[in-house]
Amino acid sequence: MAVIFSGVQPSGTITLGNYLGAMKNFTSYQNEHECYFCIVNQHAITVPQEPEQLRKNSRNLAALYLAIGLDPDKVTLFIQSEVAEHTKLGWIMTTLATIGELERMTQYKDKAQRHGNGDSIPAGLLTYPPLMAADILLYQTDYVPVGDDQRQHIEITRDLAQRFNSRYGEAFKLPAIHTREVGARIMSLQEPKKKMSKSDANSLATPYLLDEPETILKKIKRAQTDSENKIYYDREGKAGISNLMAIYSLITDKSTDEIEQLYEGKGYGQFKNDLAEAIIETTRPIQKRYYEFVHSDYLDQILTAGAAKAARKAAATLNKVEYLMGLSRNC
Numbered sequence: 001m002a003v004i005f006s007g008v009q010p011s012g013t014i015t016l017g018n019y020l021g022a023m024k025n026f027t028s029y030q031n032e033h034e035c036y037f038c039i040v041n042q043h044a045i046t047v048p049q050e051p052e053q054l055r056k057n058s059r060n061l062a063a064l065y066l067a068i069g070l071d072p073d074k075v076t077l078f079i080q081s082e083v084a085e086h087t088k089l090g091w092i093m094t095t096l097a098t099i100g101e102l103e104r105m106t107q108y109k110d111k112a113q114r115h116g117n118g119d120s121i122p123a124g125l126l127t128y129p130p131l132m133a134a135d136i137l138l139y140q141t142d143y144v145p146v147g148d149d150q151r152q153h154i155e156i157t158r159d160l161a162q163r164f165n166s167r168y169g170e171a172f173k174l175p176a177i178h179t180r181e182v183g184a185r186i187m188s189l190q191e192p193k194k195k196m197s198k199s200d201a202n203s204l205a206t207p208y209l210l211d212e213p214e215t216i217l218k219k220i221k222r223a224q225t226d227s228e229n230k231i232y233y234d235r236e237g238k239a240g241i242s243n244l245m246a247i248y249s250l251i252t253d254k255s256t257d258e259i260e261q262l263y264e265g266k267g268y269g270q271f272k273n274d275l276a277e278a279i280i281e282t283t284r285p286i287q288k289r290y291y292e293f294v295h296s297d298y299l300d301q302i303l304t305a306g307a308a309k310a311a312r313k314a315a316a317t318l319n320k321v322e323y324l325m326g327l328s329r330n331c
């Protein structure tokens with residue numbers, strides 16, 4: 001039995017990219033592995049959040065985790081800020097990291113650029129990776145199922161874990177990334193060379209998991225393609241249509257070859273209609289379950305129990321780390 005850990009930020013409404021790139025995968029682990037799924041609200045505050053909205057988004061995300069099929073009797077579902085070990089180990093990991101390696105993180109460079117100069121770049125954007133390393137390492141994680149954008153974060157997690165182990169003694173298992181072959185990076189519907197993101201200001205670029213059917217249809221119909229009107233997979237030359245094919249492939253479990261055959265001689269119009277229909281059929285039952293969970297007290301009970309369970313495992317790792325580092329008096 002392997003240990004699985006993954007987190008999603010409650011920084012907005014969950015996108016089809018978050019779902020297909022990472023969350024859809026989560027349910028496949030729950031029957032055979034020890035799974036920790038976290039709502040990483042302390043990562044969300046690396047950029048300003050409106051407090052009531054953050055509280056609401058965290059709960060909504062928990063409901064969505066359940067709605068996609070995670071079973072709280074099989075997985076530990078919890079909110080990061082409710083398990084204090086995350087920030088404690090996060091600080092320790094920050095002291096092991098160097099400014100140089102943190103400044104080289106592409107996500108930091110991308111996000112910092114939006115804030116202008118050093119006086120307005122939140123320091124949390126720079127120190128985010130050591131906190132993420134702590135999230136993962138606390139649970140002695142074997143695999144981290146995430147989208148491709150998180151690859152560099154998993155690499156730095158391994159580097160920091162190794163640095164600790166060789167400097168102070170074995171405390172951490174080295175985790176490995178699990179990504180999908182197709183769909184590890186779902187692109188924006190409007191700028192298909194850019195990653196689809198929750199925080200994209202152009203809502204046409206992003207189908208959300210909770211979008212109404214007519215909104216999904218509108219967004220897919222307006223998705224950027226090319227003028228060739230032929231459906232085949234070519235990430236470089238036909239980024240828009242290839243992205244839509246990747247989405248269709250993940251939703252229907254058809255390979256891109258099968259999709260090419262299916263749509264030979266047919267135009268983009270029909271393909272887009274079928275794709276929208278497939279997304280609507282996938283999201284409909286998720287949305288139904290989501291609205292049941294989000295209005296129930298059961299959700300809060302699950303989160304409270306999840307935090308207590310996560311804390312027990314996290315404390316065992318942190319105690320060892322603090323002892324090895326000389327931070328605690330007792331083992």
Ligand code: AQP
Pocket residue numbers: 007008009010011012015017018019020021022023145146147148149150183184185186187195196197198199200
């Ligand atoms: N476009 C994507 N394609 C595939 N996977 C993706 N993920 C995110 N975007 C895509 C994966 O979703 C999980 C949760 O992501 P996150 O909430 O930790 O934050 P993120 O990667 O920064 O996602 P966003 O949507 O771009 O959020 P904002 O706009 O707030 O920064 C991760 O496993 C991620 O890989």
